[in-house]
Structures are given as C-alpha cells and as structure tokens.
Amino acid sequence: MAVTIKDVAKKAGVSPSTVSRVLSNHPRISAETSRKVKDIMDQLGYHPNIMAKSLVSKTTNSICIMLPKSAEELFSNFFFMELIRGIVTQASRLGYDVLISSGANEKEEIEGVSRLINGRRVDGVILLYSRKDDPVIDFLHENGHHFVLIGRSEQYPDILSVDNDNVQASYDATKHLISLGHERIGFVSGPPDLVVSKDRLKGYLDALHDSGLEMRPEWIVEGEFLQDSGYRAMSFFMNLPNRPTGIVLIDDVVSFGVLRGLHELKYKVPEDLCLVSFNNIPLSELSTPPLSSIDIGIYNLGYTASQVLIQSIQNNNDKSYQKRQIIPHRLMVRESSMYSISKK
Structure with missing residues (x-):
C-alpha cells in the first residue's frame, strides 16, 4: 500500500497540513521541522502525488x-x-x-x-x-x-x-590591452541580433574613444559563438596590411578557433597577437597559452x-x-x- 501524507504526519508527530507545507516549502515552517519531516519521508519511501498537488495548488513546481x-x-x-x-x-x-x-x-x-x-x-x-x-x-x-x-x-x-554589465566588462577588457600599449585593437563580435553582442561592442568602442585611439571598421568582425568563427576571423585579421596587435573576443570558444588558426600559421600568442576573451570557462585556463578572460560568473x-x-x-x-x-x-x-x- 502506498505511503500517504497521514502516515508521514503520524510518524513525524505533526499534522498532515504541516507535511503539506513542508512539501510546498512554506516560509513559516522551521528548518528543523522541515528536515524532520523530510527524513521521515525518506524512511517511509513517501513520494508526493505531483498531479494531485498541482490540481490543488494550481502550480506544477x-x-x-x-x-x-x-x-x-x-x-x-x-x-x-x-x-x-x-x-x-x-x-x-x-x-x-x-x-x-x-x-x-x-x-x-x-x-x-x-x-x-x-x-x-x-x-x-x-x-x-x-x-x-x-x-x-x-x-x-x-x-x-x-x-x-x-x-x-x-x-x-x-x-x-x-x-x-556587458558594456563595462568589454570596456575593461579593451582597456587592459590599451594599458599594455596596444593601439591597433580588433574585436570579434557575436550575432548582431543579440543584445550581448551590441553591449560588448559598445564597451570596446567606448574604450577606444576614451583613450583617443582609432577605430577601423575592418577591425570588427561578426560571427557566431563557435570555434569556426574565431578561425575565420583570425584568417581575416592576419591578412590585413595593417593588422591589429591585440583582439577582444566575445567568447572563449571563439578564442580557441583563433588560437588554432594562429598555431597553424606559426604565429605566437602573445608575442604576435594578444588576446582577451569572455566567460572564463574552465578550458580557458588550460588552453595553450592560457587565455585572459572576463569571468562573468x-x-x-x-x-x-x-x-x-x-x-x-x-x-x-x-x-x-x-x-x-x-x-x-x-x-x-x-x-x-x-x-x-x-x-x-
């Protein structure tokens, strides 16, 4: 026979309504009571009837x-x-x-x-x-x-x-390269219909403007959040007659594509090109070389x-x-x- 709320309440020494409140995470139930009731549920193997609960509470959890x-x-x-x-x-x-x-x-x-x-x-x-x-x-x-x-x-x-604050985050990434003396800085963006692409582009442009640096349209490349986008962007940048010496990239995965392409062409990072990226995923620290990245939590x-x-x-x-x-x-x-x- 299936264990009921009444069975749980009896063993826990509380009312069935208290058990129901524990199940719904009611704020007035103390942590001690909640823990006690849940322990009894585990002991008895009680599983709430989600469909029935949904009909009563009008929520699905x-x-x-x-x-x-x-x-x-x-x-x-x-x-x-x-x-x-x-x-x-x-x-x-x-x-x-x-x-x-x-x-x-x-x-x-x-x-x-x-x-x-x-x-x-x-x-x-x-x-x-x-x-x-x-x-x-x-x-x-x-x-x-x-x-x-x-x-x-x-x-x-x-x-x-x-x-x-993606505008400020991109501003900080760009200013980091500027602090190292870079004046020709490129930006690899994401899809233009995404607000994050717009905000990070703005931060990059604001940092260049505030530092009195030139912005060239050919130094801004749009793509997807994929390695291939970074690979294609790198090929484009390295073929420019006046190529950037530093690049801000919208995503770590995009950066991996840049690193792969640069390695194939025998360019070195950071000696030939400095990179700063976004997201700080675990692999960014394990890449060769390890990537500077904005940790966005x-x-x-x-x-x-x-x-x-x-x-x-x-x-x-x-x-x-x-x-x-x-x-x-x-x-x-x-x-x-x-x-x-x-x-x-």
Whole structure:
C-alpha cells in the first residue's frame, strides 16, 4: 500500500497540513521541522502525488529552460552547460523540476512555450539569451506569464532579468590591452541580433574613444559563438596590411578557433597577437597559452535566474524586489595578454 501524507504526519508527530507545507516549502515552517519531516519521508519511501498537488495548488513546481535555436552552438559551448547547471541546482534546492524546450525558429519556440504553460506543465520560463525585438519575450510579457531573461531586453527594461554589465566588462577588457600599449585593437563580435553582442561592442568602442585611439571598421568582425568563427576571423585579421596587435573576443570558444588558426600559421600568442576573451570557462585556463578572460560568473547567472523566477512564481509577481540583477565580472589575466607592445 502506498505511503500517504497521514502516515508521514503520524510518524513525524505533526499534522498532515504541516507535511503539506513542508512539501510546498512554506516560509513559516522551521528548518528543523522541515528536515524532520523530510527524513521521515525518506524512511517511509513517501513520494508526493505531483498531479494531485498541482490540481490543488494550481502550480506544477516545474520551470522551463528555453534553449537557443542552434543546437550546435549549445552543445559546443561550455557557457550554456554551466548556465544550465546553475539553474538546475537552485531549482532542485527549491523543490522545482526543470524541463527544456527549443525550436528551430521563433514560431516553434513560441508554440513550445505556449504548450508547456497553457498545458499546466510549467509555472515559468527562463530564457538563456537576449535578442533584439524578440517575439518570444513579446508573447510571455503580453500574456502575463512568469519568466526571467538572462541578458537585457531593449523592448522591456522592467522585466525580470539577470545579467552582467556587458558594456563595462568589454570596456575593461579593451582597456587592459590599451594599458599594455596596444593601439591597433580588433574585436570579434557575436550575432548582431543579440543584445550581448551590441553591449560588448559598445564597451570596446567606448574604450577606444576614451583613450583617443582609432577605430577601423575592418577591425570588427561578426560571427557566431563557435570555434569556426574565431578561425575565420583570425584568417581575416592576419591578412590585413595593417593588422591589429591585440583582439577582444566575445567568447572563449571563439578564442580557441583563433588560437588554432594562429598555431597553424606559426604565429605566437602573445608575442604576435594578444588576446582577451569572455566567460572564463574552465578550458580557458588550460588552453595553450592560457587565455585572459572576463569571468562573468556563469554559474551565478543561472543560479540567480532560477531563484528570481521561483520567487516571482511563489510571490505572484511581488513588486518589492529588484527587477534587474547584475552579476559582477572580473578580468582574469593570463599568458595570452601578458606581453607589452613596448617590448616589441
């Protein structure tokens, strides 16, 4: 016979309503009582009936992660894996399951999210990216659904979001190269429809302007968050008659493509070209040479996004907490940018 809430309550010496509150993470239940009840649940092998609980509470205790369209980009970039790890860790701690949705285009993304929310399978959505004029954000915002954006929305500055100050982060990366004496500095950007690409480009341009340095259009290359984009950008830069001596790259994975191409052409980093990148994924420290990279706190971005979304769900869009959370960044200086231009 299946173990019931009443069985758990009797053995724990509490009321069935207390057990129900423990299951729903009610704030008025003490940590000691919660721990005691959960221990009894484990001993008895009790598993709550999620469907029944959903009907009573009108919640699912599940959230959705909306993946970017490009599966190739997702599974070849450690950024997304670490982001998802942070989301799942905090969601699990708060008693929420995580579902994943994706689509080949914007229409499929909206249809997928709509099925999950309107079908009462999830309570809210986390978007892992921030696009300009994003119809998915339009749909979620206009229909009053719970969601949080990892990034910054130009359409809706008042929505829940978790982000870095990407303008300042890119400014800091560029100024680091300038401090080493570099005057010809290139920038490898991401897709132009992403807000993060726009913000990091702005930081780069602001740093050049504030330092009185020249900006040349040919020193800015757009691409994807893939190794091949870095490889192609490197080939372009190294064939310029007046090539950059330092480059700011929008992502570590892109930097690996640059390093691969430079190695094939017998160029050395940092002697022939200094590099500063973003995200500080674990492999950036293990590359040859180790990459200087802006640590944006990827895990904390996901962890905080999960926390903010679940707070919004449980408090029904309470207005008392901050809408936009900014995760601090820091520059990790390594061998790829430890070479002053004055030494050349």
